[in-house]
Amino acid sequence: MIATSELRELLYNGGASLVGFGDISALQYGGYTSCVALAVKIPADVVYGIGLGPTRDYFEQYRALNSKLDSLAELTAQYLTRQGFRAMAQTTTAVAESSGFRTPMPHKTCATRAGLGWIGKSALLVTREYGPAVRLSSVLTDARFDCMAEPVNTSGCGSCTACTRACPGRAIQGALWDVGTPREKLVDAKACRRTARALAMERIGEKITLCGKCVEVCPYTRAYLEKENLL
Ligand code: SF4
Ligand code: SF4
Incomplete structure (x- = not known):
């Protein structure tokens, strides 16, 4: 049996913003049988900066945060x-090698099982602390933990439509998630990708998929930015 308090402390000291056991x-x-879900917040000033579209800062943060998450995992x-115990860190390298860039057990699934948040109308994990302004990783294990989270099985979006209205690609359908809702019911992935690629080329001249509007407009993200005195 693992004492979650000790591991949690280790991970927070290492730079994690949210840690859950599911x-x-x-x-x-x-x-x-269990997972450790990890989230690192995207710095508030970087999120604030994407109000008019993706920025180089936002692009570079993705890489930096992925590397931090890999170390934590x-x-x-x-x-x-x-x-x-057995433990598999779902690092970017492990995911790329094992399955052509698809996580065998999606980080978002681990995050909801570990109580970090719910899947928003944008199909992103929404946390109460930082909204969807987080990057995720996870570790799968057969360890038993002394304190497991209550899983999150339903959406906390309610009647909010901020991301649905703001999406430049009209990709967000507006459906409420619960466990078992397929991603296609929430977001038109092709429309999102097409829009995000066009925006990234227009704003930073890169052939990548980067937008972030649904991150920036979420009221939970806005509350995070407000706490950081950016709004
Ligand atoms: S990333 Fe941009 S295009 Fe894709 S769903 Fe979010 S707001 Fe829409
Ligand atoms: S903007 Fe509103 S609807 Fe979209 S994910 Fe955030 S809370 Fe949910």
Whole structure:
């Protein structure tokens, strides 16, 4: 049995913004029964800066935060392995090698099982603390934790339509998520990609998929920016 307080402290000290422990036994993946979900917030000034479209800062933060998350996931896996459990850090490298850039167990699934937030109308994980202005990672394990989160099974979006209205690609359908809702019911992925590629080329001259409008307009993100005195 792992004391979550010790691991949590280790991860917060290492730069995690949110840490959760969830039960994934019902999902039956590779004999893993639990997950550690990790989130790192996107700096408030960077999120504030994408009001008019994606920026180079936003693009560069993605890479920097992915690298921080990879280190945190590896740290977690090492910690669990040292205590005799199996643990698989779902790092960017591990995900790319194992399955052509698809996470075997999506980070967002782990995050909802670990109580970090719900899936918004934008199909992004929405946290109460930072809205969708977070990057995610996760570790799968067979470790037992002394304190597991209550999973989140329904949307907290309610009647909000901020992202639906602001999406420049009209990709967000406006549906409310609950467990089992497929991504296609929430967002038209092709329309999102087309728009985000055009915006990234127009704003920063890069052939990448980057937009972020649905991150920036979410009221939970706005509350985070307000707390950081940016609004
Ligand atoms: S990233 Fe941009 S285009 Fe894609 S769903 Fe969000 S707001 Fe719409
Ligand atoms: S903007 Fe509103 S509807 Fe969209 S994810 Fe955030 S809370 Fe949900």
